[in-house]
Amino acid sequence: MGFGKRALYAIERDSESCTHCRICVRQCANGVYRLNPNTAKVTSDEAACVNCRRCVEFCPAGALAIRPALAETISNSFWTRQDLRAIQSQADSGGILLVGMGGGSSIPSYFDRMLLNASQVTNPSIDPLREPMELRTFLGRKPVRLELDEKGRPLGLPPQLELELPVLFSAMSFGSVSLNTVKALAAAAQSEQTCYNTGEGGLHRDLYPFGKNTICQVASGRFGVDIDYLNAGAAIEIKIGQGAKPGIGGHLPGEKVGDDVSETRMIPLGSDAISPAPHHDIYSIEDLRQLVFSLKEATVYAKPIIVKIAAVHNVAAIASGIARAGADIIAIDGCRGGTGAAPLRTREHVGIPIELALAAVDSRLRAEGIRGEVSLVAGGGIRHSADVVKAIALGADAVYIATSALIALGCRLCQKCYTGRCGWGIATQVPELVQRLDAEEGARRAANLLRAWKHEIKEMLGGMGINALESLRGNRLMLRGVGMSDNELRVLGIRAAGE
Numbered sequence: 001m002g003f004g005k006r007a008l009y010a011i012e013r014d015s016e017s018c019t020h021c022r023i024c025v026r027q028c029a030n031g032v033y034r035l036n037p038n039t040a041k042v043t044s045d046e047a048a049c050v051n052c053r054r055c056v057e058f059c060p061a062g063a064l065a066i067r068p069a070l071a072e073t074i075s076n077s078f079w080t081r082q083d084l085r086a087i088q089s090q091a092d093s094g095g096i097l098l099v100g101m102g103g104g105s106s107i108p109s110y111f112d113r114m115l116l117n118a119s120q121v122t123n124p125s126i127d128p129l130r131e132p133m134e135l136r137t138f139l140g141r142k143p144v145r146l147e148l149d150e151k152g153r154p155l156g157l158p159p160q161l162e163l164e165l166p167v168l169f170s171a172m173s174f175g176s177v178s179l180n181t182v183k184a185l186a187a188a189a190q191s192e193q194t195c196y197n198t199g200e201g202g203l204h205r206d207l208y209p210f211g212k213n214t215i216c217q218v219a220s221g222r223f224g225v226d227i228d229y230l231n232a233g234a235a236i237e238i239k240i241g242q243g244a245k246p247g248i249g250g251h252l253p254g255e256k257v258g259d260d261v262s263e264t265r266m267i268p269l270g271s272d273a274i275s276p277a278p279h280h281d282i283y284s285i286e287d288l289r290q291l292v293f294s295l296k297e298a299t300v301y302a303k304p305i306i307v308k309i310a311a312v313h314n315v316a317a318i319a320s321g322i323a324r325a326g327a328d329i330i331a332i333d334g335c336r337g338g339t340g341a342a343p344l345r346t347r348e349h350v351g352i353p354i355e356l357a358l359a360a361v362d363s364r365l366r367a368e369g370i371r372g373e374v375s376l377v378a379g380g381g382i383r384h385s386a387d388v389v390k391a392i393a394l395g396a397d398a399v400y401i402a403t404s405a406l407i408a409l410g411c412r413l414c415q416k417c418y419t420g421r422c423g424w425g426i427a428t429q430v431p432e433l434v435q436r437l438d439a440e441e442g443a444r445r446a447a448n449l450l451r452a453w454k455h456e457i458k459e460m461l462g463g464m465g466i467n468a469l470e471s472l473r474g475n476r477l478m479l480r481g482v483g484m485s486d487n488e489l490r491v492l493g494i495r496a497a498g499e
């Protein structure tokens with residue numbers, strides 16, 4: 001959070017072990033450390049520290065520790081330190097408070113209050129090491145009846161995204177993150193046979209070979225969108241909203257628009273890339289339908305069209321309209337979704353949790369008899385494989401992950417992405433910082449994460465006596481709630497634990 005120049009972190013340097021080797025001076029992306037030429041010792045400007053922990057991890061003597069600064073203001077249970085600092089910062093700057101990444105709000109996690117079932121005497125569990133388990137996932141419209149040709153092959157099957165596991169990398173644009181980050185995700189998606197998403201940043205020329213694993217996003221700014229871009233990927237996503245900042249557009253400052261970003265986004269070098277909050281040609285479901293079918297026409301009906309929305313109060317009715325507008329997949333992004341930069345108050349106070357949104361949408365589409373018309377992808381707060389399994393039991397066909405993927409690449413969740421000076425080479429375009437992330441090593445780590453989750457998903461499915469993900473989809477009997485009100489249980493469509 002932007003809290004002016006007041007130090008949020010205290011830097012503790014063990015004077016006995018520090019050799020003043022200056023590695024921390026070189027590693028800190030925020031200029032916290034300086035070598036005092038008179039004393040040949042390193043000094044610190046704590047107010048500039050964002051707690052990215054790069055110095056701590058690179059200090060060869062283990063001499064550094066970063067801790068929260070002691071409260072310099074009096075607070076109480078209502079007026080917290082954060083509230084006081086936010087007011088001080090805004091009084092200093094007159095600006096809105098920004099934050100990067102997701103989470104952090106005090107809204108309870110419903111994933112943490114849901115528990116999965118496991119087989120005991122009846123319906124015995126399945127050992128995934130000995131028996132095949134099917135995680136293959138097809139995203140797209142599922143026809144009620146299949147027409148077959150003379151060889152028994154389906155005729156006119158709507159286009160599908162075929163994935164080897166129900167996890168995709170969510171939209172992260174080149175510009176908001178480094179090219180090495182996008183390359184790492186693209187390569188991991190390719191090796192694990194899933195997809196990554198361009199975000200609204202267009203497709204860098206180096207990424208065209210990953211086309212089969214690419215979802216090409218069309219956002220309100222239409223950056224980087226032309227017919228080659230639309231044809232390059234496996235699916236097209238129309239971004240209407242995102243969970244971290246529902247109702248708000250995007251803004252990539254001109255200083256991040258270097259040669260490569262400018263070419264990829266098809267905008268002038270150094271110009272601000274502003275995505276308006278609404279698409280200026282979409283003011284109704286009918287308008288959305290026109291864009292869905294324009295994109296289908298342009299790509300000869302060969303690619304599924306995703307419509308991504310933020311989880312908001314009437315999300316179920318909106319999703320019903322989107323399904324009827326011809327979308328093949330609806331992506332719903334909950335309020336814990338991450339982003340490079342969002343107004344703090346919007347991120348923490350707008351939208352609803354993905355668990356409630358997903359359950360409401362799945363129930364509504366089933367009640368209207370159109371659940372098979374679309375697949376649902378849930379995002380915004382998926383932290384681990386158990387969240388994936390619970391999301392699928394609530395009705396998702398697959399999930400989007402972003403923050404967890406970036407953590408796998410090395411993100412330390414300092415939430416300062418919007419400064420463009422990510423010490424770990426992720427949310428930055430500064431050449432010397434970008435090179436800190438090795439794209440191949442990043443791809444290996446992101447692929448490992450997906451493989452590990454795959455094993456865990458199979459374990460949990462086997463424990464429930466289920467050998468195919470399809471049998472878990474929307475199977476809310478596999479979930480029980482703890483510590484929830486009757487209304488929360490009703491919206492989630494699950495029973496209380498013990499029932």
Ligand code: SF4
Binds near residue numbers: 029030048054
């Ligand atoms: S910003 Fe990061 S590298 Fe710099 S002092 Fe703080 S924790 Fe260390």
Ligand code: SF4
Binds near residue numbers: 414415
């Ligand atoms: S991507 Fe970088 S700047 Fe953003 S939260 Fe992670 S470590 Fe911090």
